[in-house]
Amino acid sequence: MSSTMTAASTGRRMGIQGKWPVLILFLPPALLLFTLFVILPMGEAAWYSFYDWNGYGLPEKFIGFKNFETLWRTSAFTTALGNNFLIILVSILIQLPLALWLATMVSNRIPGAVVFRLIFFMPYVLADVAAGLIWRFVYDGDYGLFAAIASMFNVASPYVLADRHLAIYAVLAVIVWKYFGFHMMLFIAGLQNIDKSYYEAAEIDGASRWQRFRNITLPLLAPTIRLSVFFSVVGSLQLFDMIMPLTGGGPSNSTQTMVTFLYSYGITRMKVGFGSAIGVVLFIICVTLAFGYRRIFMRHD
Amino acid sequence: MTDRTLAPPSTSTSTTRAPRTAPAVPARRASAFSEHRMSFLTWLYLYASLFLVAAVVLLPLITTALGGFKTLGDLRVHPFGLPGEWQWANYTDILLSARYWQMLGNSFLIATLTVALTLAVAAMAAFTFAHVTFFGSAFLLNYFLIGLMFPVATAILPLFIRIRDLGLLDTYWGVVLPQVAFGLGMSILLFRRFFQNVPKELFDAAFVDGCGYLGYFWHITLPLSRPILATVGIVAFVGSWNSYLLPLILLNSDAKYPWPLGIMVYQGEYASSWQLILAFITLTILPTIIVFFAAQKHIVAGLTAGAVKG
Numbered sequence: 001m002s003s004t005m006t007a008a009s010t011g012r013r014m015g016i017q018g019k020w021p022v023l024i025l026f027l028p029p030a031l032l033l034f035t036l037f038v039i040l041p042m043g044e045a046a047w048y049s050f051y052d053w054n055g056y057g058l059p060e061k062f063i064g065f066k067n068f069e070t071l072w073r074t075s076a077f078t079t080a081l082g083n084n085f086l087i088i089l090v091s092i093l094i095q096l097p098l099a100l101w102l103a104t105m106v107s108n109r110i111p112g113a114v115v116f117r118l119i120f121f122m123p124y125v126l127a128d129v130a131a132g133l134i135w136r137f138v139y140d141g142d143y144g145l146f147a148a149i150a151s152m153f154n155v156a157s158p159y160v161l162a163d164r165h166l167a168i169y170a171v172l173a174v175i176v177w178k179y180f181g182f183h184m185m186l187f188i189a190g191l192q193n194i195d196k197s198y199y200e201a202a203e204i205d206g207a208s209r210w211q212r213f214r215n216i217t218l219p220l221l222a223p224t225i226r227l228s229v230f231f232s233v234v235g236s237l238q239l240f241d242m243i244m245p246l247t248g249g250g251p252s253n254s255t256q257t258m259v260t261f262l263y264s265y266g267i268t269r270m271k272v273g274f275g276s277a278i279g280v281v282l283f284i285i286c287v288t289l290a291f292g293y294r295r296i297f298m299r300h301d
Numbered sequence: 302m303t304d305r306t307l308a309p310p311s312t313s314t315s316t317t318r319a320p321r322t323a324p325a326v327p328a329r330r331a332s333a334f335s336e337h338r339m340s341f342l343t344w345l346y347l348y349a350s351l352f353l354v355a356a357v358v359l360l361p362l363i364t365t366a367l368g369g370f371k372t373l374g375d376l377r378v379h380p381f382g383l384p385g386e387w388q389w390a391n392y393t394d395i396l397l398s399a400r401y402w403q404m405l406g407n408s409f410l411i412a413t414l415t416v417a418l419t420l421a422v423a424a425m426a427a428f429t430f431a432h433v434t435f436f437g438s439a440f441l442l443n444y445f446l447i448g449l450m451f452p453v454a455t456a457i458l459p460l461f462i463r464i465r466d467l468g469l470l471d472t473y474w475g476v477v478l479p480q481v482a483f484g485l486g487m488s489i490l491l492f493r494r495f496f497q498n499v500p501k502e503l504f505d506a507a508f509v510d511g512c513g514y515l516g517y518f519w520h521i522t523l524p525l526s527r528p529i530l531a532t533v534g535i536v537a538f539v540g541s542w543n544s545y546l547l548p549l550i551l552l553n554s555d556a557k558y559p560w561p562l563g564i565m566v567y568q569g570e571y572a573s574s575w576q577l578i579l580a581f582i583t584l585t586i587l588p589t590i591i592v593f594f595a596a597q598k599h600i601v602a603g604l605t606a607g608a609v610k611g
Contacts, residue, residue, distance in 0.1 A: 037482035
């Protein structure tokens with residue numbers, strides 16, 4: 001006991017001497033990179049958002065909150081907001097139950113469980129761009145699988161991605177296809193942390209399969225469910241890569257998300273002020289959600 | 302730990318009680334209770350569901366790979382099923398073209414640089430947060446964690462202007478540096494948590510033997526940290542390999558495009574020659590799928606742990 005005490009105190013004493021080289025060598029690279037490419041751009045976005053600026057020279061044309069006003073009056077932006085919300089809704093109401101259902105099936109040691117897990121997880125590893133292109137083919141009205149299915153039933157082949165009422169649902173299906181496996185893996189990890197003796201005890205007491213799920217699995221999985229919802233929200237807010245190959249935000253802006261809107265209205269037109277205003281709104285939504293979510297749901301974790 | 306210690310008593314109650322309620326069934330081991338009592342109907346329901354979902358997942362992928370072997374006419378008539386005549390040329394033409402290898406090479410270079418820089422910079426910063434007590438340590442850590450709260454997209458325009466003004470537009474570093482910066486929050490968090498769990502005694506012993514912080518980092522922390530280096534490395538690599546938005550905005554010459562950008566350009570060029578596009582998609586996702594199956598344990602663990610622990 002006393003020897004470890006002296007060792008610790010020597011360590012501390014020598015630590016104080018050797019502390020500065022570490023701090024001077026080890027911290028600045030991270031600090032510099034982070035400040036230069038994360039914090040400063042975010043601050044600049046807030047600054048630029050009050051200007052009408054094309055990115056050349058200095059921002060001089062101060063226009064107050066005009067960019068934000070234009071933003072609210074652009075119908076494509078409200079559509080984008082609505083779509084982001086719809087994605088979150090579908091993630092929670094369809095993707096989450098699907099992932100949980102599959103997780104309860106493949107977390108048991110049934111033959112083939114590992115293979116099924118890998119298959120379900122595979123789309124998550126693929127790039128969003130590749131997944132988007134693959135599904136663009138699937139949905140294609142001339143060559144794709146939808147065309148083939150339609151001709152099998154002798155109906156006119158649908159052009160799903162060109163229909164502004166249907167396109168967003170087609171996009172939602174791809175999102176679920178690509179991401180359910182990731183959420184399933186989260187749930188498998190969560191299920192494996194549940195003490196098996198609860199189930200044995202419940203079974204002895206004659207609890208049915210549904211009762212065991214309802215009264216043991218669900219409550220004990222609550223932290224994982226909250227985590228899964230959190231990832232769905234975050235994922236929805238930054239969805240961009242998959243939309244571009246599928247629809248590019250069209251037809252007539254019906255599949256815009258916040259980031260595709262930022263891209264097509266701010267970046268491609270080089271409207272730095274307007275684009276920054278979109279970034280600021282996105283930032284405010286993200287931070288509010290992150291804090292609100294932590295406050296309300298993650299208090300106990 | 303607790304489930305190990307809790308399990309034996311409950312197992313013994315189940316074996317003592319089971320014979321009373323169901324005498325015909327011999328006492329069985331607890332871990333097997335759910336799989337052996339499965340009725341045929343349950344079994345059918347289980348596997349039918351699993352195969353159905355697996356089919357929905359695999360069908361688009363398989364038709365993509367097979368579609369690449371077809372002629373356009375064949376593809377139009379039956380997109381499902383095997384090609385009437387295997388058009389190997391679709392694939393070999395791409396494999397023999399310089400652009401395919403250049404795209405993958407660009408992606409690989411950008412991803413490797415991103416991983417190397419992320420590991421070095423994040424490990425060093427996390428080490429100071431885990432082991433060195435200094436004024437402002439908690440504040441600085443929280444400063445880095447701000448980065449976890451918003452995606453790159455929020456600051457993309459100012460970032461573009463900054464990279465342009467630094468003269469890094471259309472260079473690999475112009476993509477690598479922001480990628481590393483935006484991954485720092487998560488990487489530092491993962492590293493710090495791992496470093497803190499290294500037993501304190503090692504630290505004390507090393508100092509007694511005259512090892513300074515730098516020596517400790519190099520000779521003890523790093524060799525012990527292979528699992529977390531792998532996790533952070535995988536997360537950074539996959540993120541960079543698949544990334545689209547940053548290269549789209551920060552690169553503008555075809556010769557530097559990583560594959561997600563290159564594939565979109567290719568798709569634009571061959572607009573309705575789906576058979577070529579499908580072959581191209583297949584060949585570009587092939588490396589990912591091969592690596593995924595070869596190192597599935599690490600990748601699944603890395604990607605989910607990276608997410609969960611954050």
